[in-house]
Amino acid sequence: MNPERTLQKRLSRGPLPVREALALAAQIAEALEAAHERGTIHRDLQPGNIKVSGEGKVTVIESDQTRALESAPASDLSLSPGEGAGATGIALGSAPYLSPEQVCRKSVDARADIWSFGCVLYEMLTGKRAFAGGTIPEVQAGIVEGEPDWGLLPRGVAGNIQCLLRRCLEKDPHCRLRSIGDARIELEDTLAGRFPAVSVVQPARRRVIVAASLAGLLLGVSVAGLWVWRRVRDVVPPQVVRFSLDLPQGHGIRSTFNPALVFSPDGGTLAKSQGAFGGMV
Secondary structure, three states: OOOOEEHHHHHOOOOOOHHHHHHHHHHHHHHHHHHHHHOEEOOOOOHHHEEEOOOOOEEEOOOOOOEEOOOEEHHHHOOOHHHOEOOOOOEOOOHHHOOHHHHOOOEEOHHHHHHHHHHHHHHHHHOOOOOOOOOHHHHHHHHHHOOOOHHHOOOOOEHHHHHHHHHHOOOOHHHOOOOHHHHHHHHHHHHOOOOOOOEOOOHHHHHHHHHHHHHHHHHHHHHHHHHHHHHHHHHOOOOOOOOOOOOOOOOOEEOOOOOOEEEOOOOOOEEEEOHHHOOEO
16 A cells, blocks of 8 residues: 655646546545534645545645634634744745635635635646745735636636636635535536536637637628628619600601611600501501
């Protein structure tokens, strides 16, 4: 049996295959769900606190930050300097996974764990942290004001999983996913094939597709309009010009195109000359 190793060590080699990442995420969500049902929140979920066995079994390690599931100020999040805390009192390994309310020292509840879960899932899929920076203040600024690079998600990620990630990483806790159990169900349904594995269309590619579609539509409308205009123009009947001519008494009109045709003086009768055979008809 292979010994357990942290998810952090596994991620040092790069992103996980999509299905493996979703399978591990479902187990992480299940562990958090059990903790929340017991009345506790983790408050420091990160790859370093998640162990994975050689068979892919997940163990979420409770940290010193685990607290009762009741709203409490985030000011007691600080770790002692001996446990890897920086000048801000926040552990270096914890900073990229803290929720905005933890960064802003507001009261926290189970939704802080949901945020951290979203950060971990994003990193498993992309191999990159959702919020990175050279210093803790830079990381915190990204958490409060920035957005993950959604374009890094691999094409094999189903659309519902991208939606799940966005809901987990809503900055406003009131707009965030309400229960980690909902995330577990979504992941398990996706793994079981109960959701279509529709690849995510990257934002830049989506903009190109929309622009091309609009351009094609406008071109089609222009061509159709030109065709209709030309058809209408071509079918307009020519203008008929009519005029009257008073002839002297006793005279008629002979056609220059066919001299055998003669109109009577009053214009009401058309006669044809019979030539040598004489007579009029």
